[in-house]
Amino acid sequence: MKDVPKDTIIRAAEGDMNAFEEIYRIASSYVYTIAFRVTSSREDAQEVTQDVFLSVHKNLKKFQFKSSFKTWIYRITTNTAINAYRKRSKERGRKVSFDDDISTHDPAETKMEQTFDMQHNEALVRAMLAGLPSDQRVCVILKDIEGLKYKEVAVALKIKINTVRSRLKRAREKLMFQRKKKR
Amino acid sequence: MECRKIQKLILSDYTDGELNSDSQKQVQDHLSGCAKCGQFQQDLQSTIIDPLRKAELLQPPESVWQTIKSTIEDRETQTAKPLAESIDRFRERLRVLLIPRKPAFAVAVVTILILVVGIFSKVSINKRNVLNIYLEEQITFLDCLDAKGGHDSSYAGSDIEVSLEELFL
Numbered sequence: 001m002k003d004v005p006k007d008t009i010i011r012a013a014e015g016d017m018n019a020f021e022e023i024y025r026i027a028s029s030y031v032y033t034i035a036f037r038v039t040s041s042r043e044d045a046q047e048v049t050q051d052v053f054l055s056v057h058k059n060l061k062k063f064q065f066k067s068s069f070k071t072w073i074y075r076i077t078t079n080t081a082i083n084a085y086r087k088r089s090k091e092r093g094r095k096v097s098f099d100d101d102i103s104t105h106d107p108a109e110t111k112m113e114q115t116f117d118m119q120h121n122e123a124l125v126r127a128m129l130a131g132l133p134s135d136q137r138v139c140v141i142l143k144d145i146e147g148l149k150y151k152e153v154a155v156a157l158k159i160k161i162n163t164v165r166s167r168l169k170r171a172r173e174k175l176m177f178q179r180k181k182k183r
Numbered sequence: 184m185e186c187r188k189i190q191k192l193i194l195s196d197y198t199d200g201e202l203n204s205d206s207q208k209q210v211q212d213h214l215s216g217c218a219k220c221g222q223f224q225q226d227l228q229s230t231i232i233d234p235l236r237k238a239e240l241l242q243p244p245e246s247v248w249q250t251i252k253s254t255i256e257d258r259e260t261q262t263a264k265p266l267a268e269s270i271d272r273f274r275e276r277l278r279v280l281l282i283p284r285k286p287a288f289a290v291a292v293v294t295i296l297i298l299v300v301g302i303f304s305k306v307s308i309n310k311r312n313v314l315n316i317y318l319e320e321q322i323t324f325l326d327c328l329d330a331k332g333g334h335d336s337s338y339a340g341s342d343i344e345v346s347l348e349e350l351f352l
Binding site: 057 | 191194195196198199201226227230231232234235236237238239240241242243244246247248250251252254255
């Protein structure tokens, strides 16, 4: 995510709706991507995205620039997405798996110009993430998909850097083992 | 460095570019000389890391923004409504108090003023009456004494009258 200009944040905090829309346009795809990758559901991802930006709007005045704005948004997003995922899991009485997403997939949203490789890659990514517990899944999403550094992941999730490192290591070991089994 | 440690680093810091330059070079030197670790690193990169890093950035539908925007606008309207109502009510009360709209109101105010003045006046008159009653009793008592002792009763009365005057000054 590119940085949001400080002036834009200040204007949005003062109630400037155009400034807030600028923030939305910069951050929404990153927020939505995390939400979708964590929940495996487009419907839930849309709801999470709405909740995240409503929370950002409500709390903008309290943001004091002591931490990175980008990291602050990532933190709100991961918390909201994980809560939504857990709530859905409880409602369904079992862990959400990749297969559950098939029913919520909206064919209208599939881009016609997507190549076979892209579609194949997307299916592979979804399958990999679905096989991970939520704490490892979020670390993989923030590191490998969003491109954050270890320190940024640690701040966003409020965990230690060593915890980020160990979760990534365990996630990758598990994924490699699963890939070997399928061969 | 032994293979187990190298593979641990491959699974984390080496792949993620978190090693310092010296440690990075140590791992690279090991990989160039160890086929097993080299294969391990290639498998991880091609089957896990590359697909994840090629994953698309997804765009939310425009309806998401529209919902957010209308929710914020509704929220702001709800906050403004009770405040506007309170301001209107306060303004109305102020108008009633400061601007006499009806003659009846003026008559009511004047009546209240008269009552207040009258009440205060009555309080003074009552106090006077109590004092007069007491003094009359004293005069009667002194008259009795005077009648027995031959004193000039007017003198006694004039002392009391002076006292009364002093009392009301």
